[in-house]
Amino acid sequence: MIAKAAAAQPARMALVVHPVMGVLSSFQSALTAQGFVTIVARDLPTALLAITQHYFDVALVSVALAEGGDGWPLAGVLHLVFPQAFVAIVSPTEPDVLTLQAAINYGVREIYEQTKPAREVVNSIVAQLKPGTSAGKSNVQ
Amino acid sequence: MPRKSSLLVVDDESSVLLTLRLILEKEGYDVITAASCSEALGLLGNGGQFDAVITDLNMEREDIGLEVARAAQQVRPKPVVMIITGFASMDNSRAALELGVDYMAHKPMETPVLLAALHRLLAKRSEPGGRV
DSSP, X not given: OOOOSSOOOOOEEEEEEOSOHHHHHHHHHHHHHTTEEEEEESSHHHHHHHHHHOOOSEEEEESOSSSTTTHHXXXXXXXXXXXXXXXXXXXXXXXXXXXXXXXHHTTOOEEEEXXXXXXXXXXXXXXXXXXXXXXXXXXXX | OOOOOEEEEEOSOHHHHHHHHHXXXXXXXXXXXXXXXXHHHHHHHTTOOOSEEEEOSOSSSTTTHHHHHHHHHHSSSOOEEEEEESOOOHHHHHHHHHHTOSXXXXXXXXXXXXXXXXXXXXXXXXXXXXXX
């Protein structure tokens, strides 16, 4: 009996949390096209349920779920639970100093403006996940 | 007896440095202070091992504390890196995010908030396989 030399690579998992179905759908399509298994959630309870059931490599969270700013603590939880994951915030507005400070303090790697096409956001994430890129690299786009 | 966490605190204002030192030592930390970026870089470059580096931004020149943060990020095992500044701007905040700084606080700051963040980040760092 010959053992397999190498196990197949498990699929990379992504979580997208956004209250707007259209935004969820576009991110899911873009992530799936890049080979991610994508779990979507429209609210905090569903996102928390997903966190208990999967190990995520990427998380994209809206800055506002039920109310303005409540995406930040969820991003912080994702960073604590999945310290190797790439956690990003999607915001409808340009970041200011306080937004950047929040990103640093919640362990968020990127802030993407919601006007940016989903495909571009996902391409940016994938580029930063590739081996050889700096683990600590973060940007605001 | 568990080892005390060692902290490098960097600020060019002696009153701030002394205050932080007293507060942090009272919390049970070993505190080394540096009154300039160059002094801090010397400590980090000479094999200084710290569990956390807390630095001001504007010292010898504007935003030079980012150099301390950059040098601290190169040390292995990587210390927790915290910035405390009274002069946060888009540019220096963006640079701190890009550097992977763990925490950024604006002066004046609430001491309990700073201590809570420090305790949390150090606890996370000390976990097996822990990464800040």
